[in-house]
Structure formats: C-alpha cells, structure tokens
Amino acid sequence: MTAMTTDVGEMLPDLILPRLDGGEIRFSDLRGKKVLLFMWGSW
Amino acid sequence: MEHTGGDAARPFVEQAHTTFPTVVDEHGVTSTLLGFKAVPNGVLVDEDGVIRWAKYGGFSIDKPEDVEVVERFLRGEDPGPSPVPDAPYRLGPVERDLVETKLRLGRLLDSLNRRDEAVTEWQAALRLDPENLVIRKQIWVARYPEKFHPTIDWDWQREQLRAEREREIAEGVCGPDGCPVPWV
Numbered sequence: 001m002t003a004m005t006t007d008v009g010e011m012l013p014d015l016i017l018p019r020l021d022g023g024e025i026r027f028s029d030l031r032g033k034k035v036l037l038f039m040w041g042s043w
Numbered sequence: 044m045e046h047t048g049g050d051a052a053r054p055f056v057e058q059a060h061t062t063f064p065t066v067v068d069e070h071g072v073t074s075t076l077l078g079f080k081a082v083p084n085g086v087l088v089d090e091d092g093v094i095r096w097a098k099y100g101g102f103s104i105d106k107p108e109d110v111e112v113v114e115r116f117l118r119g120e121d122p123g124p125s126p127v128p129d130a131p132y133r134l135g136p137v138e139r140d141l142v143e144t145k146l147r148l149g150r151l152l153d154s155l156n157r158r159d160e161a162v163t164e165w166q167a168a169l170r171l172d173p174e175n176l177v178i179r180k181q182i183w184v185a186r187y188p189e190k191f192h193p194t195i196d197w198d199w200q201r202e203q204l205r206a207e208r209e210r211e212i213a214e215g216v217c218g219p220d221g222c223p224v225p226w227v
Contacts (some may be wrong), residue, residue, distance in 0.1 A: 005078030008097055008125050012088050013076045017066035020049045021115050037086040040044040042051040043180050
C-alpha cells in the first residue's frame with residue numbers, strides 16, 4: 001500500500017455516503033461503536 | 044460498490060432482510076481510499092474510528108473463519124493479522140496518483156454525459172492497474188450496460204475477462220501468465 005491508501009491501524013476516512021433507504025451516513029457519526037463494513041457489488 | 048446507483052443493489056438487500064443500513068458507493072471512492080481491487084470485503088473499525096482488521100476479497104459471513112474474527116473483535120479481543128489480498132498492491136506512489144487522477148477525471152466526464160471520454164480515462168487507469176477488478180467492471184458497466192441490467196450475465200463476464208486477459212498478455216501488459224485478476 002502507498003501513503004495514499006488507508007491501512008489497518010489508521011483512521012477510517014470520513015466519508016458521507018447515501019443510504020439505500022434514504023438519507024445518508026457519515027462514517028465519523030459511527031464513533032463509539034464497533035463497526036463491520038461489509039462491501040459488495042451486485043456485479 | 045454500485046456503478047449504476049443503488050437500484051441494482053436493492054433486490055439483494057430486500058431479499059436478505061438486513062437489519063443494518065446499506066449505503067451506496069456509486070463512484071468507487073471506498074476502493075480508492077482503502078486501496079482494494081475486488082469485493083466482497085469485510086473491514087472492522089473500532090470505537091475510535093481506527094481500522095483494526097480488513098479482508099479485501101473473499102470475505103463472507105458464510106465462512107466460519109471470517110465470522111470468528113468478527114466475534115473476537117466484538118468480545119474486545121484482538122482480531123489478529125489481516126489476510127494478504129489476492130492481488131498485492133504493486134503500484135508506486137506516482138502511478139497510484141495517476142490511476143486516481145484518471146479515475147476522478149473519468150467520473151467527472153461521465154457525470155457530464157461524456158461517457159466515451161470517461162471510458163477512455165478508465166481504460167488508461169486499468170492499463171496501469173490491470174488487476175483492479177473494480178475499475179474493470181466500471182468500464183464494463185459503462186460500455187455494456189445490457190449485460191448488467193435487468194440481469195447480470197456472469198457467463199459474458201467470464202468470457203470478457205478471458206478475452207481481455209488474452210489481449211493483455213499479447214500486449215505485454217503483465218507477464219506471460221497475465222495479470223493476477225481476483226475473481227469471485
């Protein structure tokens with residue numbers, strides 16, 4: 001990995017992504033909880 | 044990761060009756076920021092927002108070894124070392140920067156309905172990073188939307204990948220064995 005990507009041990013970048021059911025989620029709003037990000041594609 | 048927006052993902056989410064929120068990354072920003080080249084992925088983030096474990100490619104809640112890591116993490120234990128991705132990152136910082144720039148330019152062109160020019164930029168990015176399945180599929184979705192909607196033609200994808208890798212080997216993009224494209 002290069003300095004441009006985020007590695008294990010580093011802070012998750014703060015993204016705002018739209019929710020499928022409306023609204024949005026800001027990653028930094030998840031602080032205080034343990035989070036599992038499951039990433040997939042329909043393709 | 045949905046290059047055509049969330050509608051393609053909705054049936055899967057509804058069928059799974061998920062109890063957690065689903066967000067849509069239409070432009071592949073997570074792939075760029077975290078540096079992964081394939082999905083499905085599992086990433087564990089602690090209470091302070093620090094990434095504690097990541098498996099890029101092949102993560103599944105149907106795999107006991109993956110579930111065990113998640114359970115360990117939830118119990119407050121160390122999740123252990125992260126698996127090495129199938130396609131290790133081999134780009135230097137300058138190439139990486141160029142790939143990122145071309146992906147961004149492509150997204151911008153695509154948002155202006157200049158799709159052919161967008162695909163040209165993405166193809167240049169893929170040429171630099173040929174094992175990146177996220178970029179490769181973004182190009183396919185743009186060029187061959189009929190293979191992805193209303194249903195996904197997996198046989199077509201396998202054949203397309205085979206043909207593209209054959210061409211890449213002939214052009215010397217990777218070694219004689221071709222680029223190590225991760226395939227789910």
